Amino acid sequence: MKKLLLTLFTIVCLHTCKIFAQVPKLSSYPSAAATIFLDFDGHVVQGTSWNYMGPIDCGASTLSGTDIETIFNRVAEDYRPFNVNITTDSVKFLNAPLNRRMRVIVTVSSSWYGSAGGVAFNGSFTWGDDTPAFVFSQLLGNNVKNVAEAISHEAGHTLGLFHQAQYDAATCNKITDYNRGEGTGQIGWAPIMGVGYYQNFTLWHNGSNSLGCNSQQNDLEVITDGRNGFGFRVDDHGSSFATSTPASFNNNAFEVKGVIMQNNDNDFFSFNIPATSRFELDAIPYNVGTGNAGSNLDMQVSLYHSSHTLLNVYNPGNLLNSIIDTVLEGGTYYLKVEGRGNQYAPNYASLGSYALQAKTNGLTPLPVRALNLNGKLEGNKHLLNWVIDADEQVVNLRIEVSTDGRTFIPLQQVENNARSYSYQPLSKQSLRYRLFVEFDNGRYYYSNALTLQPHAITGPKVAGNIQANGQFQVLSPDKMQYRLFNAEGKQIQQGNLVAGVNALQVKHATKGMYIIQYQHTNGQQSTDKLLIP
Structure with a gap:
């Protein structure tokens, strides 16, 4: 049975429609046979699975040429890892194999369907009958980010992807069909197959989909496992020192x-x-x-x-x-x-x-023989020491620090003959240091930059004693998912771990052996045992 998947309309219109402009002809990977065509200039749909009530006349989007180019670039970047061409050129689409192409119609015409941001049939990319997907640009306020997110999302459905959903970690009850992600700023994250309108960093995901809490969907694997006729691109640079x-x-x-x-x-x-x-x-x-x-x-x-x-x-x-x-x-x-x-x-x-x-800096040698900064952790203190070997006299010596890796600010002005400094930072985070050194000839230089990090957890691992009531702790180096199995191999619960100490409890605990499985952020898995006395 064909499965219909849609993106519900949840966006308030942000600005009025624009005068339609000529669609620029753009392609992200012209050598690829598989093609996703972004159709902005209107199309009459007939003879497809949508046409149970006759032809559908889709009006052109009212997006400007500049907006279309931005939308194309956003979608192209979502699909950059794959051997597929994102294009606005209908000729590229018509020349692609019939069972390896998809038309995504971006249109103002939505009344025939309803108040959704977009809609697509699951797996329709390979049907070979040119059944398209739709994105309703006016219902998305003609907002270029939201239109782009909807295009990538609906195209994902045609490639066989369901929604990335959210579930309660304790009960496995569904919270929403659309995982909204988390965070703020440029690293605020959400899955493409969830709802990415409100986050900057939207990616493919490996998580529970809308079919159930235990229905794990590996987006990258689904897209490239052969069902769609394409995989990843060929690697463009060597992955070792020898092949650099x-x-x-x-x-x-x-x-x-x-x-x-x-x-x-x-x-x-x-x-x-x-x-x-x-x-x-x-x-x-x-x-x-x-x-x-x-x-x-x-x-x-x-x-x-x-x-x-x-x-x-x-x-x-x-x-x-x-x-x-x-x-x-x-x-x-x-x-x-x-x-x-x-x-x-x-x-x-x-x-x-x-x-x-x-x-x-022009490949001009420094008039110093050595300017090296070193450091280490000793308990909660950061210990810095340095070597300055030069004929000139130091007239200004300053330690600078950065919390984000790019912006350095003065930390401490030290005596010109000082060669070490130690202190206890107020917060437990990675800090980056460098020296600013000015000599009596008027020239100044920076040392190498040095990063000192808090002591890392090497886990994940079960830590401490396990209580008879099933309470235990897990130390985790990063955010990740876990699944808990009893001795018979039956999954009894799952949830999420945060970086650091996690207090967990086996529900309805009984004496015996349990297995905890960790899903690492790099896709790998590891396991640990716990014995309830």
């Missing part, structure tokens, strides 16, 4: 681009600096505006020496982009780019395209 892509400086700068296509994808780049220099790098996920709007990738960049020694990891907690600002001696270095989760979003589908923009 060389990045060459031109006028003391370089720019390279790439796509993180799977959650185990690492892109490696190599570059060479002839002499000691200040090295700055902006790692920017693809976006359509300020605040990394429309990005699907939370970037983490790691910097390695030619010996493959890790020098530092750059991943500001509340930003999707990353920045490097450090001093490097002459030699060869490597950059590793990967997608990561954050305090709201799981690591599962932080995927998408990016650019690395690097520059140096």
